[in-house]
Amino acid sequence: MARRLRNALLVAVALLWLLPTYLVVVNAFTAADEYVGPRWWFTSFALAENISTAFATADIGQAMWNTFLYSAGSALIAVVVAALASFAVVIMPVRRPVLWFWLIYAGTLLPLQVFLSPLFNAYAATSLYDTQYGMVLIYSALAVPFAFFVVRNYLTTAPKEMREAAQLDGAGWFTMFLRIHLPLARGAMVAAFLFQFLATWNDLLFGITLSTSPNVRPLMAALAELNGQYSGLGPPVILAAGLVASIPTVVLFLSFQRFFVNALRLTP
Incomplete structure (x- = not known):
């Protein structure tokens, strides 16, 4: 009986989470000139037209490339820096390792909104504002603390005997x-x-604060502009663009979900 109740609860929660996704898909397929309100069933199949309109109007293709560059580049830089810092704090005989851990990890404890004003002023006073390398720099800095937290927690499980054996060699x-x-x-x-x-x-906050040009603007900022400046195109066009924007993240998560599970096991 308890197992049936648990399964029923899981099915109900899954349906609750899938309902918004279903509505997005249905309305993204709706022709923009036929849209008069939210649809609950497919009445037309204009997804390709809506995607084409979004790409041509808000330059979604360039925004996706920009976001891929920022996401892959900043994540790679952050992971390398985090691995070096984790090795230094956990393996090397540094003084006050706990203090160093909290100094680095403290970057995740403050809300991101706190950084907006000083970052905008600093970027505006330099050549970093509205540049691709400026976006990679801020995203890398923001990613280091959590990456350090994950890698450091794993290295704490490494046996000390390996270090001692390597030093003997x-x-x-x-x-x-x-x-x-x-x-x-x-x-x-x-x-x-x-x-x-x-x-x-998925970041929008820094994208709309530190970039303006189409060749620099990330994907979420382009979608926000599509929803604002080009809102007259209709909700189906905006939803179709959002649907395309979510595909890479869904594919990435489904392809590497075991790494997400392992990461959750490593974090207390």
């Missing part, structure tokens, strides 16, 4: 990092990369 810190601990932490690094990739892909 004459291995230096750099050799130990590259040949021993980096391969061991590969799963945690992949999980951290995926988390930060998805977080950057």
Whole structure:
């Protein structure tokens, strides 16, 4: 009886979560000139036309490429920096490792809105505003603390005997990092990369604050402009663009879901 109740509850929750997705898909297929309100069933199949309109109007293709560059580039940089910092804090004999951990991890404790005003002023006073390398820089900085948290937690489980054996064999810190601990932490690094990739892909806050040009603007900022400046195109066009924007994240999650599960196991 308890098992049936649990399964029924899980089905109900799944249907509740799938309902908004279903409505997005149905209304994205609706022709823009036929849309008079939310549809609950397919009445037309104009998805390709709506996507074409969105891409031509708001330059969604360029925005997707920009976002891929920011997501992949910043996640890669953050994971490498996090791995180096984790190795230094956990494996190397540094003084006050707990203090160093909190100094790095504190970057995740403040709301992102706190950084907007000083970042905007700093970017506006330099050549970083509305540039691709400026966007990669801020996304990398934001991604380091959580990536450090994931990789560091994994390295704490590494046996000390490996370090002692490597030192007896004459291995230096750099050799130990590259040949021993980096391969061991590969799963945690992949999980951290995926988390930060998805977080950057879905970011809107910094995209609309630190960029304006179509060749720099990330995907979510382009969708926001499509919903604002080009709202006259109709909800089906906006929903179709949002549907296309969500496909890479869904594919990525389904393809590497075991790394997400492993990352959750590593975080207390």
